[in-house]
Structure formats: C-alpha cells, structure tokens
Amino acid sequence: MPAYPDDDPATLRLEIEAVPRGTAVAEVVKQLISLLTGGELTPGSRLPPERQLAEELGVGRSAVREALAALEILGIVSVRPGSGTYLRDSTSELLPTTLSWGLMLSASRTRELIEVRGALEIQAAAFAASRITDDEVEMLARHIETMKESLDDLDRFVEADVRFHLQIAASADNVVLRDLLQSVRSLLRLWVERGLRDRDQGAVALREHMAIYEAIAAHDSVAAEAAMRVHMTTAGDRVASLDLDS
Amino acid sequence: MPAYPDDDPATLRLEIEAVPRGTAVAEVVKQLISLLTGGELTPGSRLPPERQLAEELGVGRSAVREALAALEILGIVSVRPGSGTYLRDSTSELLPTTLSWGLMLSASRTRELIEVRGALEIQAAAFAASRITDDEVEMLARHIETMKESLDDLDRFVEADVRFHLQIAASADNVVLRDLLQSVRSLLRLWVERGLRDRDQGAVALREHMAIYEAIAAHDSVAAEAAMRVHMTTAGDRVASLDLDS
DNA sequence: GCCCCCGAATTGGTTGACCAAAAGATAGGC
DNA sequence: GCCTATCTTTTGGTCAACCAATTCGGGGGC
Numbered sequence: 243m244p245a246y247p248d249d250d251p252a253t254l255r256l257e258i259e260a261v262p263r264g265t266a267v268a269e270v271v272k273q274l275i276s277l278l279t280g281g282e283l284t285p286g287s288r289l290p291p292e293r294q295l296a297e298e299l300g301v302g303r304s305a306v307r308e309a310l311a312a313l314e315i316l317g318i319v320s321v322r323p324g325s326g327t328y329l330r331d332s333t334s335e336l337l338p339t340t341l342s343w344g345l346m347l348s349a350s351r352t353r354e355l356i357e358v359r360g361a362l363e364i365q366a367a368a369f370a371a372s373r374i375t376d377d378e379v380e381m382l383a384r385h386i387e388t389m390k391e392s393l394d395d396l397d398r399f400v401e402a403d404v405r406f407h408l409q410i411a412a413s414a415d416n417v418v419l420r421d422l423l424q425s426v427r428s429l430l431r432l433w434v435e436r437g438l439r440d441r442d443q444g445a446v447a448l449r450e451h452m453a454i455y456e457a458i459a460a461h462d463s464v465a466a467e468a469a470m471r472v473h474m475t476t477a478g479d480r481v482a483s484l485d486l487d488s
Numbered sequence: 489m490p491a492y493p494d495d496d497p498a499t500l501r502l503e504i505e506a507v508p509r510g511t512a513v514a515e516v517v518k519q520l521i522s523l524l525t526g527g528e529l530t531p532g533s534r535l536p537p538e539r540q541l542a543e544e545l546g547v548g549r550s551a552v553r554e555a556l557a558a559l560e561i562l563g564i565v566s567v568r569p570g571s572g573t574y575l576r577d578s579t580s581e582l583l584p585t586t587l588s589w590g591l592m593l594s595a596s597r598t599r600e601l602i603e604v605r606g607a608l609e610i611q612a613a614a615f616a617a618s619r620i621t622d623d624e625v626e627m628l629a630r631h632i633e634t635m636k637e638s639l640d641d642l643d644r645f646v647e648a649d650v651r652f653h654l655q656i657a658a659s660a661d662n663v664v665l666r667d668l669l670q671s672v673r674s675l676l677r678l679w680v681e682r683g684l685r686d687r688d689q690g691a692v693a694l695r696e697h698m699a700i701y702e703a704i705a706a707h708d709s710v711a712a713e714a715a716m717r718v719h720m721t722t723a724g725d726r727v728a729s730l731d732l733d734s
Numbered sequence: 735g736c737c738c739c740c741g742a743a744t745t746g747g748t749t750g751a752c753c754a755a756a757a758g759a760t761a762g763g764c
Numbered sequence: 765g766c767c768t769a770t771c772t773t774t775t776g777g778t779c780a781a782c783c784a785a786t787t788c789g790g791g792g793g794c
Contacts, residue, residue: 267557272586291745302778307550307746308557311513315558323746324785337597337675340587343562344579344671345664349525354664361611361665362604369603418600419607422668537775548748553776569776570756738793747784754777761770 270309273299278318278329289319289327338421349429356481359430360474362423363407367454367470369414371463378413379459382406386448386455393444400438406451410458443480450476516545516555524564524575531577535565538573561586579667584674593675601676602727606720608669609653613700613716615660617709624659625705628652632694632701639690646684652697656704689726696722 274295277283289295292310296303310327313319316336320328348355374382388402407427411420438444450473457465520541523529535541538556542549556573559565563580567573593601620628634648653673657666684690696719703711 268561268582268586271561275586293745303746303780304550304553304778308554310746311554312558312561315514315517315562321746322786324744325787326745336587337593337601340583340675341668341671343564343583344667346521346525346562346564347531347576347579348664348667351664354662357615357662358608358611358664358668361607365603365607416600416603418597418604422604539775549750550748556776567776568756569754570774572756572775736794738791740791741789743786743788745784745786747782749782750780752777752779754775756773756775758773759771761768763768764766 267305267308267312270299270301270305271312274309274313275318278313283329285329285331287329289329291326337418338425341418341422342425345425345429352430352481355426355430356478359423359426360471360478362419362426363410363474364467364470366411366414366416366419366423367458367466368463369416369419370410371458371461371466373415374413374458374461378409381409382413382455382458385409386452389444389448389451393441393448396438396441396444399444399447403438403447403451406455410454413458438480446476447473513551513554513558516547516551517558519545520555520559521564524559529575531575533575535573535575578663579671581670581674584671585677587675598676598727601672602724605669605672605676606717606724608665608672609656609720610713610716612657612660612662612665612669613704613712614709615662615665616656617704617707617712619661620659620704620707624655627655628659628701628704631655632698635690635694635697639687639694642684642687642690645690645693649684649693649697652701656700659704684726692722693719 274289278289283289290298292303292306296306299306310319310321314321316339317330318336320330322328370378385402385406389399389406392399392402408424411423414420438447450469453469454466454473457469520535524535529535536544538549538552542552545552556565556567560567560580561583563583564576565573566576566580616624631648631652635645635652638645638648650673654670657669660666684693696715699715700712700719703715
C-alpha cells in the first residue's frame with residue numbers, strides 16, 4: 243500500500259474539525275473541500291485514508307464515503323480501490339460545472355431557458371466584438387459563407403449556424419459564459435434543431451447573422467448587442483410559433 | 489410513511505437498467521440522472537426508496553446511497569430521513585455555497601463570473617420592469633428606504649442591497665434566471681461582502697439603486713437595463729480596485 | 735546487487751444488522 | 765364524526781464484519 247505522505251498527522255488533524263454525528267454529508271464535503279483547497283495538498287497527492295478521515299471528522303466511514311463519492315462526481319478527487327483517494331487537477335474548472343448542474347432541473351422551463359439564452363448570447367456578442375482576434379473574425383466569416391451556400395440544405399445550414407454561435411461565445415474570452423451558454427443550448431437542443439423549417443427562415447437568419455458578424459468584425463459592441471438582440475427575438479418568435487407542449 | 493407515487497413499478501423498472509456489481513458510483517449517478525430528467529418525475533415528486541432503487545439497479549444500497557448523496561450535493565435531489573428522496577423543484581444553493589467555502593477563484597475566473605453576473609442582473613432588471621407587480625414595486629421601495637436609513641450601518645445597508653437584488657430577480661418572472669443569478673452570487677459571496685467599504689460608496693450605490701428602482705417602477709425596460717448596467721459597472725470597478733489576489 | 739515472487743498489510747467496496755426519523759394506521763375518548 | 769395518542773411500518777443513517785484490489789516488504793534465486 244502507498245506510504246502515506248510525509249505530512250504530520252497532527253497537522254492534518256488541526257485542519258479538519260470534527261462535525262456532529264448525524265451531520266449532513268454536505269458538511270463533510272465542506273470540510274473536505276477546505277482540506278483540499280487549503281494549500282497543503284497539491285494535485286496528484288493522496289488524501290488520508292477513509293478510516294482516518296472518518297476518525298478525524300468524528301463521523302462514520304459511510305459519511306466519508308458518501309462525501310468522497312460526491313467529490314469524485316464533481317471531478318475534484320479520483321478514487322482508486324485498494325490504493326486511495328487522490329486530488330485531481332486544479333479546481334478552477336469547477337465553476338462552469340457548478341452552474342451547469344444547477345441548470346439540470348430547469349430542462350422543462352423552455353420559455354425561461356430561451357430568455358436566459360438570449361441574454362447570454364447578447365452578452366457574448368458584445369464581449370466578442372471587443373475581444374475577438376483577427377483569426378477568429380476569419381472563422382466567423384467562413385461560417386457565414388457556409389450558411390450562404392447552404393440555404394437549400396438546412397442540416398448543413400444549422401450546423402454552420404451552431405458553429406457560428408460557438409465561435410462567438412469562444413471569442414467572448416469568458417470561460418464561464420461560454421460554458422454556461424453551452425449548457426443552456428444543450429438543454430434547448432431539441433428546440434434549436436427545430437428552429438428552421440424552410441429556406442425563407444434560413445434567409446432571415448442569415449441576414450441577421452451577417453449583421454452580427456459585421457458588428458463584431460467592426461469591433462462595435464453596441465451594434466453587436468443590438469444585432470444579436472434582433473436575432474434572438476426572431477429565433478425566440480420562431481420557437482414560440484411551435485407548440486411548446488408537443 | 490408517504491404512500492409511494494402511483495407510478496407503475498414495472499414502468500420504472502424498464503427505465504432503470506441494472507449496472508454491473510462493482511461499477512463505480514458514477515454509473516449509478518448516470519442512471520439516476522436519466523431517470524430524473526426523463527420526464528417521468530415532476531419536480532417535487534418522490535423517488536423510489538433506496539432499497540428499491542438498489543434492487544432495480546442490481547447494486548447494493550451503499551452504492552445507491554453514495555449516488556444519492558452526490559446528487560444532493562449537486563442540488564438535484566433533496567434527501568429527507570424517514571421520508572424519502574425528492575426531486576427538487578428549484579436549484580439548491582448547496583453546491584455553490586459548499587464550493588465557495590474553499591474554492592479560491594483565480595482573478596480571471598472572478599472577473600468572468602462578475603461579467604456573467606452583470607449580464608444576468610441587467611437582464612433581470614429589464615424583465616422586472618415589464619413584469620413586476622404593484623406589491624413587488626412596494627417591496628423594492630422598502631429596500632430603498634432601508635438603504636437610505638443605513639448609510640452609517642454598512643452591514644444593514646448590504647443586507648438591504650442584497651434583498652433589493654433578490655427582489656428584482658424574483659420580479660423578473662424567470663425561475664431559471666433567478667436561480668442562476670443566485671448561484672453566481674453565492675460563488676461571489678466573498679467579493680459581494682467586501683463590496684462596500686465606506687459611506688461614500690454606499691451613497692453611490694444608493695443613487696444607482698434609486699435609478700434602477702425608478703425605471704422598474706415606471707415599467708421602462710430600456711431605462712432599467714441602462715441603470716443596472718451603470719450599477720454593475722460601478723460595482724465591478726469597485727471589486728477591481730481590490731487586490732483580487734489577496 | 736538486482737529481479738521476481740509471495741505473503742502481509744493497507745485501502746476501498748459490499749453487506750446485513752441495527753438505530754433514528756417520519757409517516758400511516760388503529761383504537762379510544764368526547 | 766373528529767381529534768388525540770399510541771403502535772406499527774417504512775424510510776433514511778450508522779456500524780462492524782467481511783470481501784476485493786493494490787501496494788509494500790522480505791526472502792530467495794541468479
């Protein structure tokens with residue numbers, strides 16, 4: 243079995259406070275997070291064994307196991323049977339995950355999700371206008387070209403449409419926003435796919451995309467925001483014209 | 489004990505696939521999430537008991553418990569001893585709150601989160617302006633009054649400040665936006681608490697809040713959006729003037 | 735001295751018994 | 765018939781024993 247790291251057990255004991263018996267697993271998670279982010283453990287290092295954690299926290303092993311299971315789902319630790327529990331890479335990637343999990347319950351709130359998506363897309367366009375690189379402008383242009391060529395192939399059009407939006411979000415230089423937007427889009431995926439029904443709607447969307455592109459390429463945040471707002475309104479109206487209950 | 493919902497047990501059995509013994513808890517979580525988001529269960533409804541889930545999944549009760557513990561941390565279910573496990577009907581603050589304890593955000597992630605918060609608050613103000621009820625306008629006015637009286641008691645000022653924002657989000661009539669904003673605020677909790685340092689900053693914030701309030705009370709979405717944008721810019725600048733690394 | 739194998743120790747995973755909390759059912763009193 | 769108290773059942777929470785997986789240390793062979 244792995245030799246335990248050279249930490250002085252007494253030191254670790256000072257960092258973890260015993261919690262009352264019967265305390266919700268959330269409290270155990272909190273304590274463990276404090277331990278994990280307290281600076282004593284670096285990514286890759288091994289946590290104390292479950293039995294030791296249970297003793298120091300003053301809870302049973304079950305509670306520790308449940309808390310560690312949660313931390314593993316969150317990607318904070320990696321549990322290896324027979325070996326131990328290891329701290330994974332930096333926790334900075336947890337942010338988008340935190341917000342995305344919270345969205346899971348909202349999957350049925352389509353109207354509300356569409357509104358939130360609109361707000362985030364508008365903000366993304368505004369940020370992209372001021373932060374986009376020349377290479378990224380080129381990529382947007384390419385998606386616009388693909389859409390122009392695909393008015394009679396709606397599947398291909400929608401694919402370029404999606405890529406256009408993904409690129410804008412990436413160019414916003416805000417990881418939290420990008421990932422949050424992606425989570426919302428995932429929840430709305432069915433509706434997005436049904437968004438365009440014919441060539442005429444594709445032509446309208448293309449015009450709107452071009453206005454967004456031009457504003458972003460011109461680094462005009464206000465115009466980009468306005469153009470995206472128009473687009474989100476059109477897209478929202480299109481979805482609203484579908485029966486949201488079907 | 490609560491009567492079990494009228495679901496046909498055979499139906500639920502069809503939806504949950506047995507997983508191999510010894511499979512990681514993550515697989516159990518996955519199955520449960522499929523069950524929970526498959527549309528059969530409405531928010532607030534009660535899941536099958538642990539013992540039944542264990543049987544149907546073909547795993548031990550421990551694995552089910554660990555999976556459910558994780559789902560509770562993630563905010564998806566609510567576990568009540570002696571009663572059962574319920575699908576939540578709104579986002580829990582447990583995860584953001586739990587993580588905010590030890591999750592040391594990098595300066596760049598903090599900036600990103602502040603930006604996202606700004607976008608959401610602005611959108612909330614715009615929606616609130618068009619959707620707020622007369623009673624809710626009264627409540628906003630009361631928070632404004634409290635802030636006026638509290639310029640020399642910053643703790644109380646901040647409390648009214650927080651309530652003011654919560655009320656705006658509630659008046660936006662968009663649960664997804666409200667909950668998302670609350671999660672973001674929880675993650676930014678440390679910075680929010682440090683936001684106001686003296687009476688002068690409180691006076692600026694109060695002026696900005698009053699502008700927001702007046703626009704919302706006048707049902708002027710455009711003005712509300714503009715006023716909230718100013719406020720978020722000021723608040724963001726205030727945080728930026730702090731040393732994000734300290 | 736190095737490598738391999740085996741046994742012991744350690745660590746996580748599972749199980750079933752038992753305890754704690756809550757809900758439901760039943761009986762008695764008014 | 766309604767309300768209250770008590771008992772029973774159900775559900776989640778805890779514990780200790782045992783099993784599965786991994787690591788380490790020691791001994792033997794070359």
